């Protein structure tokens with residue numbers, strides 16, 4: 001390790017440690033590269049909220065690396081409950097301080113933190129260019145490879161953007177709702193009547209670990225969607241939903257979810273869209289997404305740029321997004337490294 005890395009001081013990122021949170025916020029914001037359609041601009045309320053509110057069924061371990069009084073690096077691990085992995089949510093060196101071994105020191109620190117939490121594998125999504133797509137920095141993948149990480153098995157993620165100024169998929173209105181279904185809108189908080197169904201439909205896509213679902217107020221209060229909403233609200237996000245109710249049974253056949261940070265009036269994140277297996281094949285996915293876009297625009301008229309991501313083997317959803325005008329911009333490649341490297 002060179003001298004710079006040896007002089008680093010790691011300070012835990014804790015919500016009540018305002019100077020460290022502020023330093024981390026500055027570092028994170030300054031380090032965001034000006035890459036078109038890569039990420040929405042950072043929102044301070046969202047970032048600071050993320051320190052206090054972890055995603056459901058996970059905990060966070062973050063640290064800021066200081067050199068003298070200057071924050072020069074940041075590291076954050078997401079630790080899913082009961083899993084052997086530590087997900088590298090953030091590992092970054094301040095742009096002016098790169099290629100001095102700070103990233104390597106952060107990676108070593110990630111290994112020690114992961115080991116302290118009993119994890120055996122580090123995993124990280126690394127942004128890379130799509131074949132024939134816009135140029136992306138090859139540094140992060142080169143860095144991961146230099147540290148002995150390897151590309152994991154399994155699908156890549158495809159990050160897609162829709163610019164409503166270039167193409168408005170709702171210009172002709174929302175397609176007719178298929179016979180036998182009705183649409184139901186809700187906002188950030190899912191109505192009690194749908195909380196279990198939304199949690200179960202989400203779980204069917206592998207968004208949360210298997211759980212035993214019950215009924216009644218306690219089941220609703222502790223449901224996955226309620227825990228997710230707590231994080232969302234804590235991060236100052238607003239969400240918009242449209243569900244499809246199967247009229248004959250009253251069941252929720254599917255829903256779609258979109259959300260936005262407080263700081264970016266033009267940016268929308270298109271989240272999960274799921275239709276239960278028994279209700280597929282009626283075109284509900286497109287109806288839900290377009291109806292929800294109309295819903296969002298009623299309350300968020302400045303929304304212009306919509307981002308979404310899917311596993312690259314989810315061809316039906318990527319095809320649906322392409323039909324709406326989403327354009328693939330980059331891929332997320334999953335890398336992994338053992339927490340205890342072979343010597």
Ligand code: ACO
Nearest residue numbers: 091092093098099100101102103104124139140142143146
């Ligand atoms: N191009 C090619 N190789 C690189 C690059 C680059 N841009 N950056 C690092 N490397 C490789 C080199 O082999 C380097 O050794 P060398 O300088 O002796 O040639 C080695 O990685 C170690 O580099 P460090 O100096 O320790 O890393 P640095 O402090 O520059 O941080 C990082 C690298 C974290 C990728 C930085 O560029 C960054 O913050 N990028 C934006 C955030 C990001 O994409 N993070 C994802 C990291 S991947 C992961 O977490 C597994």
